Amino acid sequence: MSFAHFAKVFNDPEVDLEDDVWAKKTGARWDREFHRFIRDVTESSVFNFIIMFTIVCNALCMALETDISIRESGKDLFHILDELFLAVYTIEFIMKLYAEPKGYWFSSYNLFDFAVLVISYVQIILVLMNAGGSGLAALRILRALRTLRTLRTVSFIRGLQxxxxxxxxxxxxxVLNVVGLLLLLMFLFGIMGYYFFGYKDDADKQNWGSxxxxxxxLFSYVTVDGWTDIQESLDxxxxxxxxxxxxFFIFLGHFIFSNVMIGVIIMNISEATENYAAEQLAEREAALKHKKEFLLQRQHNEVKQMLEKQRRGKYSNFHEMVQEFEDTLRHDDFAVVSDISTNLIWLDTLLTSLDHMDNSMFRxxxxxxxxxxxxxxxxxxxxxxxxGT
Structure with a gap:
């Protein structure tokens, strides 16, 4: 990896330091530079901000379209904006697919984005075909499914992911196991409830007739929504x-099964959040390690260049060479603690030894x-x- 490439990485922290490894994996491409440029663009924060801004604007437009007066007055404007949003999503899909032709299809979020894009184009095709009857029903369904575009924000926010x-x-x-057990319990209690309260002719046919x-x-019992009215009808x-x-059923269905389901969800979300925090810490440590390696490489290269200049006689004395090296240092450079000259314990030991040496010299x-x-x-x-004196 060249010094120029190191400088590029230092100036742009988003650039991956393992480009060479990536190049070996993807193989040689005739458009390697342009491909790398597109990949860097799709991974940049500016690109993600543009897509997020487009999604938010699209959501606002869909919300405004629910008002009849606004929709009728700005019908052409909403149509143009919808075409513009679709164009942005299409460009995003093409760029990401070009950047990662194979890896794109291994992400569930990318597959969801692609499905939303396909739904949008199917809607356009139905409009162009002037589909009638069942086609209009399908068109209404597809228009309703446009709201799925707002869920694309999940693919851009790591915490939501x-x-x-x-x-x-x-x-x-x-949860599926808990829900299955709850359905089994509801099935058993449903049959018992039918024979207890809905089997006879003078029974509560409205709530227990089948x-x-x-x-x-029983689902109303589980949610404890309106169960008092049902019980009043039984009375x-x-x-x-x-x-x-x-x-008895409310105790089992609501207080036990509902709380078990909520508890399982909370435990898994808490575990996932802890793992996410650990991954973020590991990523920060890896980024810091890469930057330290780059700084060491840069400093070593600069020292070699100055020694080479000193050997060729460019500097008049050693002090001039050191002064130029000091000018190349930056205030944000990391101090590599692994180096003995910056180890605090070593410095403390050195200072203590110097004090002892001073005392010994004085004695x-x-x-x-x-x-x-x-x-x-x-x-x-x-x-x-x-x-004698």
Missing amino acids: VLVTALLDTIRKS LDKAMLT NYNMDGSRIYTI VQQLHFELCGALSQMLDEKLRAKY
Whole structure:
């Protein structure tokens, strides 16, 4: 990887540092540079912002179209805007498909976007064919399905993706079992309710007259919505034991099964949120590691270049070379803690050692002074003894 490529990565953090590995995997392309440019564009935050802005504007237009007066007065404008939104979605699809011809189809969010795009084009085809009868009914359904475009915001917001994925996984793995057991319980209680409260001629046929009516009534018990009216109707028919039946099923269906379902969903969403936070931390650490590696490589290259210039005699002295190296340093450069010169423990040990060296030097100097004083005194005594004073 060249220095110019490192510089590009440093100036644009969104660029992947593993472009060379990616190039080896995708193979050589005659349009490699343009393909990389399109891939960088589709992964940029500006591109995502444009698509998100388009989705929001499209949602507002669909909301305004629900007003009859606004829809009639701005019919042509809404048609032009709808064509414009569809053009933006089409361009997005083409660019993403060109950037990742195979990987595009492995994302469930991309498949959902493609399905919404196909629905929009089917609607246009039906309009151009002037379909009548069943075609108009299908057209109304397709127009109603245009609201699915607003759900495309999920594919651009990572937090929503985590929640939706956790919810779908919960439904697929756990909630279906709970719902199946609840339906079985409703089936059993529905049959019992039919024979208890709807089998006789003078029974409550409106709520318990058949199995489907009984299960619909039990669903009201599960949601505890309007169950008092149903119980009042049973009381009017003088159904003995109806209150025990109602209370027992509400206890099982609402207080147990509903809360179990909610608890399972909350646990899975909490686990998914924790995993998402861990992934974000790992991504930040990986990005920081890549930037540190780049900074080390850049500094090593600059030192090599300056040493080469020094060897060729470009600098008059070493101080000039160091001064130029200092000018290349930036205030946002990372300090690589793995280097011994920036390790805090090593620096503290070095400073402590220097203090000890100063103390030892001071004591050695004092010892030298005392030694010199003792030698001078001995010399004076010998001179006095020899020559006398």
